[in-house]
Amino acid sequence: MIKFNFYVVWFFMMLLISMISFYFGMIFNLLNYSLIIEVSLLNLNSVNLSYVLLFDFISMMFMSVVLFISSMVILYSYSYMGGISNSSLRFLFLVILFVLSMILMIMSPNLLSIMLGWDGLGLISYCLVIYYMSNNSYVAGLITCLTNRIGDAGLIICISWMLSYGSWHFIFYKDYFDSYISWLMIMSCFTKSAQIPFSCWLPAAMAAPTPVSALVHSSTLVTAGVYLLIRFNNNLFFSNTLLFISLMTMVFSSICANFEFDLKKIIALSTLSQLGLMMVSLLMNMIDLSFFHLLTHAMFKSLLFLCAGIFIFYMNDNQDIRLMGIVCNSMPFTTACFNISTMALCGIPFLSGFYSKDLIVESYLNFNMNTFMFIIMYLSLGLTSSYSIRLCYYSIMHNNKLMSLNLVFDKFSFMKLSIYFLTFFSVFFGCLQMWMINLDLTLIMMPAYIKIMTLLMVMFGFWMGLEMFNLSYLFTNNFYLFNSKMWFLFSHSYFLYNKFYNVSIYSNNYLLMWGEYYGAVGLSYYLMNISLKMQNLINNNIKMFLITFLIWFMFMI
Template sequence: MMKINFYLVWFMMMLISSFLLFYFGMLLNFKDFTIMLEFCLFSVNSMNVNYILLVDYVSMTFMSVVLFISSMVIMYSYSYMGGLSNSSIRFLFLVVLFIISMVLMIISPNLVSIMLGWDGLGLVSYCLVIYYMSNNSYIAGLITCLTNRIGDVGLLICISWMVSYGSWHFIFYKEYFSDYLCFLIFISCFTSSAQIPFSCWLPAAMAAPTPVSSLVHSSTLVTAGVYLLIRFHNQLFFSKFLLFLSVMTMLFSSICANYEFDLKKIIALSTLSQLGLMMVSLILNMVDLSFLHLLTHAMFKSLLFLCSGIFIFYMNDNQDIRLMGSVCNCMPFTTSCFNISSLALCGIPFLSGFYSKDLIVESYSLLNMNTFIFIMFYMSLGLTSSYSIRLLYYSMIMNNKLMSMNIMFDNYSLMKLSIYFLTFFSVFFGCVQMWMINLDMEMSIMPFFLKIMTLLMVIMGLWFGIELFNFPFVLSMKFYFFNSKMWFLFSHSFYLYKMFYKIGLYSNNYIMMWGEYYGAMGLSYYLSKSSLFIQNLINNNIKMFMITFIILFLFFI
């Protein structure tokens, strides 16, 4: 009996669907056309329950990118997770469930079905993070799941609130929404996109297998919030407080990445930095540029994760970059792909990341923003280059430390094939997408120095990253712990949790008293009293008959 190769089946299905959807999305963009498909699920009297799919170039293009990266991750996982074993097949179907939840969220203009997709993402990501079943995985899974649950509260309140607008199809009403409703949506998306103060779960979720990290932290779970904001976007979104939080997220994650030694956590913190950039561009009303950066970032970040997975795979499950020196001697092809994706992340000209990042920074420079935000914005750009060159130095240039090189080799495998395709798209996808969306028609006229400021900050970041190795440890160890532990953000949130818990416990006593008096306990008390009274009546029916007879007799007299 022939065993079906589920990995091959799902890989082919997703790859073909991805190319078809990309072609269809570009056609819709060219025609400036949107299709809405409505299905009647059931009808009761005059009430119809309909399900609507929104098919436009945004949903089609994003879905094609998600499916393409998913197909590459599935091909990569076949070698990485151990072929067709039972646990490997279970992993595959968890990944497929995750992708289906994301697709459900992408194509729906209805907030209720978006909530279903959002919940699916949260629950399946929990199952994927705890896949290795260690204590660290369980704790990381709980942090991931519970932080994302906070966002669900905002979405549920919005679903209840939107009943007053007449429908949950938000696409028709988004110009009329209240400021508070938009703020709730923003807070919900902040949890999913791990902005301050919800940043802790993103590095913690690195306990998942590397293919999961590549999928979850490049194009699905973390970008779900950004995509939802692109869909909900109207002019009410500008808020100086939210802008400050997003810029702080960019800066804080870049600084922390410069003091981290876990390979996957460094890449996770760089994802956090790019999510901050997308949020900033959304708040400043640059929706198309934010969407372009969302697509290009998905390509090179998934490649970065998959290359790091190959390093971990061949280095005996080691993730510490201090033990990784001279990898380029043994794995030149993987190292080349890794460096291409790092350069694309920095925004080096004519790679994929350059087209979106440069346009965002130039458009930002033309806005009337204050100097403080301006300096922080450019500092975060330089720090991105700094941690990229640090990663390059530790993994490629430093001498090998303590690790045996006998098991490292760069032979042909499905893992290498998947990173080859992603490298090709990491180089060309940005410019192709920019020309197809017609963003190259926008012209930014500014002074020469300001025009090359982005490139100067990237070069300065590279220089600063090289100089950082020569710094002696002059500062206190507390400073290094402070930066490597994400500014102790989790402990700050613990104090908040403690405060809310005490308030909740104090108010809970009063709620319980009211609940006991008017709720189930009070109801059961009165029911038992009334049943006893009726029981007494039934037991003493002759006495009652005589008493009522005497009372009636006296009344008639």
Template sequence: MFKNNFYYLWSIMLFFLSLISFSLSLFLCYKNSVYFFEYNLYFLNSLSLCYLLMLDWISLSFVSVVFFISSMVLFYSMQYMGYMSYSSIRFLFLVLLFVFSMFLMIMSPNLMSILLGWDGLGLVSYCLVIYYSSNKSYLAGLITCLTNRLGDVGLLISICWMISYGSWHFMFYSMFFSEYIYLLVIISCFTKSAQIPFSCWLPAAMAAPTPVSALVHSSTLVTAGVYLLIRFYNHFSFNIYMIFISMITMMMSSVCALFEYDLKKIIALSTLSQLGLMMTSLFMGLIDLSYFHLITHAMFKSLLFLCSGIFIYYMNDNQDIRLMGSVCVNLPLTTACFNISSLSLCGIPFLSGFYSKDLIIESSLFNNLNLFIFIIFYISLGLTAGYSLRLFYYTMIFMNNSSPLSLLMDDFDYMKFSIVFLTIFSVTVGCMIIWVMNFDLLFLLFPLYMKLMTLMFVMLGVWVSFESFFFNYLFFISFYLFNNYMWFMYSHSFYLYNKFYNMSTNSMNMVLGWGEYYGASGLSFYLLKFSNNCQVYFSSSLSIFLLMFIFWFIMLI
């Protein structure tokens, strides 16, 4: 069976690469050293164009997480997607291209080579989203691709701007750059990490196959923006407005997840909520903790997606949680893994999500933030527990509404193997990293009620969610539509696009006259006149040649 199985070979290879890179990251963390590998491609005056790879513990540990999750996803896809058809082989090589683009982006401290990986991520993710070749997939792929293109504009302008500093190696100049360069990079990272106002593409991208959602839209592509901002970090250029945008993203996605019935979209909105948390902690100055949450979140969120993929796989491709119910009876192992990852997402003590979330929230209390941000932070924390319990209620406790033609089996196969492996890491990775990377060498002193407030808000979110099961349509129907359509964000963005389009069309009509006259049209007119004169001159008699020769001879004398 494994003779011509490319999925099996590549998953084993990526798993060993992840072990090697994690061992190297531990070694570099212990030695506190960084290795650079530089290859010079082109040199002009003070501007050198070279390809640079930087190995330090941050890049290597992130690469090991990407390799590990991609190996588990490929093992899972062996059964989910099939492994001997042409389309499944195409899927495999698209995933490998994605992993390679991610590797290029993570390892490079040079903005030019980062753009190479960044554009590769956008292009390959588009190909993966439209994999099923339906109208819904094409529309979702276009939204994904065009939103990410919008973010690339900021990166391209910052690349052009950085030429004036003499190099694209941004890590050596981070204290000298203008604030507006950071603003451009932040806008680029906001589009990739789906922050407001670019949040619409992430739930739309759930039209992709579930293994793609587990790899691309939970742990790698969406966290690329956070990773780039960690690399670009400068204390002076990040301000309270960015914290506010990230907070509103966290709040909006948590509220919308409470009114969503599509299983994958709920998990996508929870990803958006956690991305808001990472961005908030980054703008507060908690760089290490933001990176720590990025790694732990990648583990349990990819597990959550893979478990939901098994539910969809065995329920005739149904994603509506109202038509599930009581899956724990027929799929006990998958349900156990699903609930562990969901509890880890809520921040239940001693699971991996607890270590990073608790440290971020407790450290943020020392940042002199105002009461408004403080309240939003804690409410978002409670809402996370709320939509997780709602998901648990509809899939596990609710009565079984699935099709009688469904065949539910919980045999130990490739899909179960990958989720069990990821479950072990979802439980242990937070505890392991906090010991290994010394994130626990902090002494935070505050009253007991502040310490217990996180747990209190989690319990409050659970209680409010539980109470909400017993009443339907408490609010007006417009309120439910408002939250189901992500606060009409797509409509707002279309309205802004329409305004900009009309403005640009009007200005183009004004500019077209003199722009054409002094531009291409005027140039072609004078070139035509010049060529006609030359033609008359060359096709005339010999006497004119002699006359011109005498004239220029006298001029030279």
């Protein structure tokens, strides 16, 4: 009997489908071609239940990136999760279900099947976050799941509302949407993409294993909201309030990351900052640039998480950057990959992240922005460089802490192979994508000092990160706790929930009158009585049989 290694089999399958999807995505882009496949599931009189698949450049390219990163994560997980065992196979099939839910959402122009994929992402992410089954995992899983349910509620209302248009195929009605549907959709996507005030679930989801974090925070769960807004692009509107919220998310998450000591939480907060940048470009109607940054960010962010996972794996499961010490001597290859992904995140020229971030910032300057918005955008660029270089100083360049039980060395394994592929794409994917989809044809005219302002802010951020590293212990413990808990954002949410709950209890007295009596309560009362009578009749079936026999006998006579 041949025994298959399921990790390797699924790695090759996803990689092959990813390459095919990339090839067709390029052809669709070249020919400006879209393909809609409708499969009829049920035909009953006038009811036609069909399943629709949409193949165009956006869906094929995004599916290609998701499947490529998933294949690398699955290959990485084989070593990270300890080979083949019942527990690791359960983990593997959860990851595969997670990826299939994301693909279901990507390929569908139908809100109902999008809801299936959207809900599947929320449910399976809960199963993955509580994988280690500790108290912290359970709390983090509940925060993740319940916060995402708020977005699900908005999507369900949109589904109900869209019945008035005749079908759920939103792609045909994008020009006719009511503005309220747009607001509902944007709020739903804000919860999935963890914008303020729904930001607290994203760092909490770090309780999941590191391969899951790489998948969730690069190309699947958090980017689902951004992708759905890209699909709804015709009816997005410029709103100063939403733009301000996204800008605040960028700065807020970057400030928190500068005072955080948990390696995975710092990278999670950097994801939140990049999601803010994608939302800013979306809300300013730069749809192509937002999608471009979505793809490039997925590459270098997954690499950053996987390199961090190798550090944690070889350092006795330690995530505190203060206890890591100088790992560049013992793990040079992993450190090099980590630094490449960090530089791509900062927007260092000619790496993958530079092409999308620089283009977004320069296009942002062409809009009618006030000085405050201008300063916030450039401040967020500086803060990104600041926490990135601080992370490198602590984990890679600082003195060795000589902790016992640390088995730190670089050897070839599946983990190293996966980060090798991702490093290649983190360097070249940005320029390849820009040349392939012709985003560099836009001519942006600006003075030289504005042109180099982005690079100057990145360099200023590097210097500020070094100063933050030297001044680390001048702050009190309460200050670090304040930033680690994301400015007690979850507590504020609980306060609002408590207020709304009290108001609903107060109004409950008015709800329990004639509306309830003639509605749900009255209906359940009569149904209960009828069921009790039926039960009573069934229990006395011999009596009933004799009585009915007697009645029919009398009737026949």
